[in-house]
Amino acid sequence: MNNTLADLPGPALLFCPADRPDRYAKAVARADAAILDLEDSVAPEHKDRARDLVTAALADLDPDRVIVRVNAPGTPWWEADVAAVRAAGARLVMLPKAERPEDLEALAPARVIALCETAAGILAAPRLAASPSCAALTWGAEDLIADLGGTTSRRSDGTYHDVARHARSHVLLAAAAAHRPAIETVYLDLDDVAGLTKSSAEAAQAGFSARLCIHPVQVDPVRAAFAPDPTSVAWARGVVAAAQQAPSGVFRxxxxxxxxxxxxQARAILRRART
Incomplete structure (x- = not known):
């Protein structure tokens, strides 16, 4: 399986608590895809009910615009989540704390977005991306720092600590090496629209295909940031057209x-414009 950006929805992927079925359709309509979250968004005592709600709703939602985030391997809910998403025919699943390719493959035939958010998961990113079940890679800064025994992923000036920057780059490189899309992690400050926009534009420039959103207000800024500006699109179209007339592989x-x-790079800009 050789997944590309065209195989996945994006660029704005919006988390929705799985125990709030009243929000499912709204999240799908608002964003490019809704991530129905059985993990962090749901308290332990509500997880079994949330799983039932999600699996019952999947038949009525666009399967290409719904991602189910299951609970991590080793948790009390892992086996039931795997059985449920397989029985319900979920097409896209997000695996948190992803560390082993065999855990991705346990979710087959669903395509799996591997969420690398532990030290072992970051180091395993190349092997996860190579799995035939892998649809994309993403990463998580806060869970990673917690796994390392740290207290915050960012310095006082708001920039990531070096270890978080390294993890982000490692996931992006691993995804590209396996020809998988890479998805940028969440931006936690809901009031900082300028920061979200700047961060998302940089992610798009670096090669990320989409971004995880934690609130509907983040959807439009992410979409705008991932869309190339008209000047870039015009340049890219000109380059591609000129290449077709060029007598050699290098031209002016x-x-x-x-x-x-x-x-x-020009072709990548045009792909983003079409998306």
Whole structure:
């Protein structure tokens, strides 16, 4: 299986608590996909009911725009979650605390977004991405820092600590090496729209295909940030058109030498524009 950006919804993927069925359809309509969350959003005493609610609702929701986040392997709910999503025919599943390819494959035939958020999961990212069940990789800064015994993923100026930056880059590289999409993690400050927009634009520029959102107010800024600006789209279209007329693999366009890496960047801009 060779998943591409076109195989996944995006760029704004919105979490929705699985024990709030009144929000399911709203989340699907609001974002590019809804992540019905059986893990962090649901208290332990409500998890069995939430699982039943999700599996009952899947038949009435667009299966290509719904992702079910199950509970992590080793938890009391893992086996029941696996059985439920398989029986319900869920097409997209998010696996938290992903560390072993065999856990992704246990969820087959669903395609799995592997959430790397432990030290073992970050180091296993290349093997997770290589799994035939892997649809994409994403990562989580706060769970990673907790796993490391730390207290915060960010410095006082708001930037990530080096270990979080390394984990993010490692996941992005592992996804690209396996030809899988990479999804940027959540942005926790709901009031900082400017920060969300800047962070999302940088993620798109670096190669991330989509972003996880924790509130509906984040959807539009993420979409706008991932959409290339008209100037970039015009440049990319010009480069691709010029390449078709170029007598060799290296050519001049608007005073700049264009070779294969820049041509691939132009094509990536056009893919984002279509998305």
């Amino acid at each position: 366009y608007q005073g700049r030498m264009i070779d294969e890496p820049l041509l691939r």
